[in-house]
Structure formats: structure tokens, C-alpha cells
Amino acid sequence: MELKKGLEDIAIKETEITYIDGNLGRLYYRGYSIFDLAEFSNFEETAYLIWFGKLPNSRELKDLKEKLAEERNLPEYVVQFIKNVRKDANPMDVLRTAISMLGIEDESNKEELWEKAVKITSKIPTIISFFVRTRKNLDIIEPDSSLSHAENFLYMLKGEKPSNLESKVMDVSLLLHMDHEMNASTFACLVVASTLSDIYSSVVAGVSALKGPLHGGANSEALKQFMEIGNKDNVEEYIMKKLESGHRIMGFGHRIYKTYDPRAKILKEYAKMITKEKGLYNLYEVAEKVDEIGSRILGKKGIYPNVDFYAGLVFYSLGFEPDLFPTVFASSRIVGWTAHIMEYLKDNKLIRPKAIYKGEIGRKYIGIQERE
Ligand SMILES: CC(C)(COP(=O)(O)OP(=O)(O)OC[C@H]1O[C@@H](n2cnc3c(N)ncnc32)[C@H](O)[C@@H]1OP(=O)(O)O)[C@@H](O)C(=O)NCCC(=O)NCCS
Structure with missing residues (x-):
């Protein structure tokens, strides 16, 4: 058996989500160039594209925008957790735990996967912003459903409406981080999803992988x-x-x-x-x-x-302290994670690689008294 350290050059699934041409420096979401999307699209429209495989018409976009805006609030017990957690906690640990808590509440919910994906996407900026405000001893700012996903994130963080330039820069930054084919955190999500565990547990694995300095740092x-x-x-x-x-x-x-x-x-x-x-x-x-x-x-x-x-x-x-950068990354990559989970589950196969055993075999068991 051949050992491929780090699974380098191993494909684990076929995908229609993202294509990277590493030699020409090109990136495509669902066939659309990242240059066009960054110039003409926005977070909500590109999220729709990544989740559903096509650009939305105006009604579909309006529906998704409304759903994303509606779902921004957090259950009270998650707010209490954020208010009570130590102020010097790693923000990725807070995010990971809060998503995990949301999963407990949602366990028996029979919504479709995409609806859960929208819900988690919608709530991540609220989790991050509430934590940032709390650790600075500032009042939390409730989400404003009249603002776009990117604008609302900055608004909840700083308590003032962002300028046009801030909104555009935030929106483009999120759009650019949304998916990147089979990276470590997306793979981690798929490992969990392939056991037919739930989407929250799968996303928690993604957040955990993204926390590492070799990935999100x-x-x-x-x-x-x-x-x-x-x-x-x-x-x-x-x-x-x-x-x-x-x-x-x-x-x-x-x-x-x-x-x-x-x-x-x-x-x-x-x-x-x-x-x-x-x-x-x-x-x-x-x-x-x-x-x-x-x-x-x-x-x-x-x-x-x-x-x-x-x-x-x-x-x-844009006002994010450096320890928050991986959480901003996660607030965008959640779209790619959940899209890959949904794509993988259409043709699921339990992910179970092999290890090449290099230890001894047939060792004789000796009672504890005789081991000194
Ligand atoms: C991202 C990264 C891990 C990819 O590495 P990789 O494909 O595994 O390539 P390797 O680590 O084997 O490096 C190949 C060669 O390029 C060199 N190299 C790679 N990244 C380099 C960098 N940022 N600065 C200087 N030299 C670099 C290595 O020293 C090595 O040189 P050698 O062949 O003379 O020994 C690596 O480029 C890196 O550590 N970059 C800095 C951290 C970073 O920006 N990470 C974010 C990635 S999105």
C-alpha cells in the first residue's frame, strides 16, 4: 500500500462547486470566474450560487436574503454562554462551542440541510460580534435585518453603519473566502458528515480544523x-x-x-x-x-x-483584531463547507482510509507485578 502523507494529490470526491487552476491563477465557483463574481456579485448571491448551483433570479435572491436576515438572532442560552465565557477565550473556541450548542437545540428539527446551512451562516457573525462586544465590556448590538450580511456584521461589531467602501470591502472579502475545493477544514466536515452525523457536528469539525495556524492563521x-x-x-x-x-x-x-x-x-x-x-x-x-x-x-x-x-x-x-481573523474566515467558508457536505451526501461513502502498521506483532502479555 502506498503512503500519501497529508493525502497530497488524493481526490476524495468529484465536485461541481469549485475549480482551481493553480498554474494560470484562476478560481471558479460553479463555473463563474472569481474576478467576475468579486466585481459584479455579492455575498448573498454568491452563497446562493454555491449552495444551489445557479445564479438566483430576483425572487430567489430576495427569499434567501430575507431568510439570512431573519435567522440572525441567537437563542438566549447561547447569548448567556457568550456573556459568561472567559473574556480571553480564543474566539474560534467560542464560535465552535456556540455552533455546537445551536446543534443541540436543532437536533430534532426536520428542516432540509440547506435551511440549516442558511441558519448557521446567518448566526455566525452574531456569535462573533456578541463575543467581541462582551469582551470589551460594551453592550451587544442586536442584528439589523435591513442591512446586508456583510453590512450587518460590521454594524454589530462596531455599533455604527459601515461606509459604502467598508461594506463593499467586507462583502468582497467574504465572497473570496467562501470556498476553495478540498482544503483541510472542508475535508474535516466531510469526514464527520460521511458517518451520517448531523450538519452542526460536521461544521464544528470544520471550525476546529480552521483554527490551526497552518490553515486559518x-x-x-x-x-x-x-x-x-x-x-x-x-x-x-x-x-x-x-x-x-x-x-x-x-x-x-x-x-x-x-x-x-x-x-x-x-x-x-x-x-x-x-x-x-x-x-x-x-x-x-x-x-x-x-x-x-x-x-x-x-x-x-x-x-x-x-x-x-x-x-x-x-x-x-475593517476593525477586526488579529485573533478574530480565523472567525471571519469561518463566517464565509461556512457556505463552502455546507455546500460540500450536501454534495457529498448525495452519493455518500463513509470516509475510512487506512494506516500502514509499523509496530510489533505477537508480543507476550506480562502481568503488572512482573513488569518492574
Ligand atoms: C503554504 C505552504 C505551506 C505551501 O507549502 P508546500 O506546497 O507544502 O511547499 P513546501 O513547504 O514544500 O515548500 C517548497 C519550497 O518553497 C519554499 N517556500 C514555500 N513557501 C515559502 C515562503 N512563504 N517563503 C519562503 N520560501 C517558501 C520552501 O522553503 C521550499 O523550498 P526548498 O524546495 O528550497 O526547500 C507554504 O508556502 C508556506 O508555509 N507559506 C507560508 C505560510 C502561508 O502563507 N500559509 C497560507 C497558505 S494559504
Whole structure:
């Protein structure tokens, strides 16, 4: 039996959801280019596309928007949990536990999977925002059903309606993180779903996998790097020192993309605009210089900026503290997770790989008295 560490290059299902061309730097949701979706679509419409396989007509879009807006409130016991949990808790732990609690309440609910997917998607920003406000000793802000998914998220976080630019940047950022084929967290969701466990348990597995720094944490590392560099004149020396000492440039490199990640290309433009509006343009200039010099040096090996390179800068400019970045990622990836769960269950096969045994066989059992 061949051992494939990390399941690299192993396909576990066929999919019609997302296609990545890692050599050309292209990403398609349901056949639509990410460049077109980022320019012309929005969170709600793209979520519909990913869940149902086609762009909605105006009635279908209106229905989904209303359902997403209606479901934003949390049951009181989840609100109490968020208010009582320790303020220094890891936000991903709070999110994971809150989704798990929602699953207990919903256990006997016979709704269809897509309805549960909408419900969880709708509630995640509320969980995150309530926790953020509570840990800062601020009053929680109830969701506003007149606002879009992205606008309402920022509104509940900060207590004021976002500017047009903030709304657009938030919306595009969520859209760009919505799905990415068979990544670690999506796979984790499928492992649980394939046992015919429930959708909440499957999503909890996804959140747990996304919490790890190798998956959901690189965006804050990239931002930390820009802050550490401080000024664009320091970039060249910083990169040289890092590479000479065998360290990596955070936000560079990808298992699939061997060229510039299309999501980074899109986020770069929005990072430029939002950092200008928020007085963080010096950080953008540092990032741009790291991008330029890093690509020149590492591009020869097919290593370029990935989505995380500018995402941290964008999330930070929108008002999210770095420990919240993976939760923002989850608030978007929930759409991809649940779409893949629904697609997989149409032709379910229990996921049960093998391990190659390397231990001993036939050892003689010795009573505890004789083991000294
Ligand atoms: C994402 C990542 C894990 C993908 O790695 P991978 O496909 O497994 O590739 P490897 O780790 O085997 O690296 C291949 C080569 O590229 C180099 N490399 C990869 N990413 C690099 C980076 N960010 N900076 C400098 N060198 C890098 C490695 O040192 C290695 O060089 P070598 O062949 O001379 O030893 C890797 O690029 C990385 O650690 N990036 C930084 C963290 C990050 O941004 N993660 C978010 C991913 S979305």
C-alpha cells in the first residue's frame, strides 16, 4: 500500500462547486470566474450560487436574503454562554462551542440541510460580534435585518453603519473566502458528515480544523510581519535576512497555486483603498513592497502572495483584531463547507482510509507485578 502523507494529490470526491487552476491563477465557483463574481456579485448571491448551483433570479435572491436576515438572532442560552465565557477565550473556541450548542437545540428539527446551512451562516457573525462586544465590556448590538450580511456584521461589531467602501470591502472579502475545493477544514466536515452525523457536528469539525495556524492563521502572521517591518524602506533587508536564515515570508506560497493567487490580486486593490480610508496606508506600502521584492525572489520557484497576504490587512482595516481573523474566515467558508457536505451526501461513502502498521506483532502479555 502506498503512503500519501497529508493525502497530497488524493481526490476524495468529484465536485461541481469549485475549480482551481493553480498554474494560470484562476478560481471558479460553479463555473463563474472569481474576478467576475468579486466585481459584479455579492455575498448573498454568491452563497446562493454555491449552495444551489445557479445564479438566483430576483425572487430567489430576495427569499434567501430575507431568510439570512431573519435567522440572525441567537437563542438566549447561547447569548448567556457568550456573556459568561472567559473574556480571553480564543474566539474560534467560542464560535465552535456556540455552533455546537445551536446543534443541540436543532437536533430534532426536520428542516432540509440547506435551511440549516442558511441558519448557521446567518448566526455566525452574531456569535462573533456578541463575543467581541462582551469582551470589551460594551453592550451587544442586536442584528439589523435591513442591512446586508456583510453590512450587518460590521454594524454589530462596531455599533455604527459601515461606509459604502467598508461594506463593499467586507462583502468582497467574504465572497473570496467562501470556498476553495478540498482544503483541510472542508475535508474535516466531510469526514464527520460521511458517518451520517448531523450538519452542526460536521461544521464544528470544520471550525476546529480552521483554527490551526497552518490553515486559518496565516493572515494574522502576514499582518504581524508588516507591522514588524514598520516602513517600506526596511523591506528589502527584512526579506533578505528572513530568507537567508531559512525562514518563510508569511502570506507567500500555496500548495495549489504556482502563480499569483487570484484572490490576493483582488484583495490587493481593496486593501489599498481601505487602508487609505483608515489611515493605515503605511502598512499597505510595506505589504506592496514585500509583494514586489518577494515575488521577484521567490517567483522563480512559483511562490507568490496567497489570499492571506492582503486579507489580514483588510480585516484589520475593517476593525477586526488579529485573533478574530480565523472567525471571519469561518463566517464565509461556512457556505463552502455546507455546500460540500450536501454534495457529498448525495452519493455518500463513509470516509475510512487506512494506516500502514509499523509496530510489533505477537508480543507476550506480562502481568503488572512482573513488569518492574
Ligand atoms: C503554504 C505552504 C505551506 C505551501 O507549502 P508546500 O506546497 O507544502 O511547499 P513546501 O513547504 O514544500 O515548500 C517548497 C519550497 O518553497 C519554499 N517556500 C514555500 N513557501 C515559502 C515562503 N512563504 N517563503 C519562503 N520560501 C517558501 C520552501 O522553503 C521550499 O523550498 P526548498 O524546495 O528550497 O526547500 C507554504 O508556502 C508556506 O508555509 N507559506 C507560508 C505560510 C502561508 O502563507 N500559509 C497560507 C497558505 S494559504
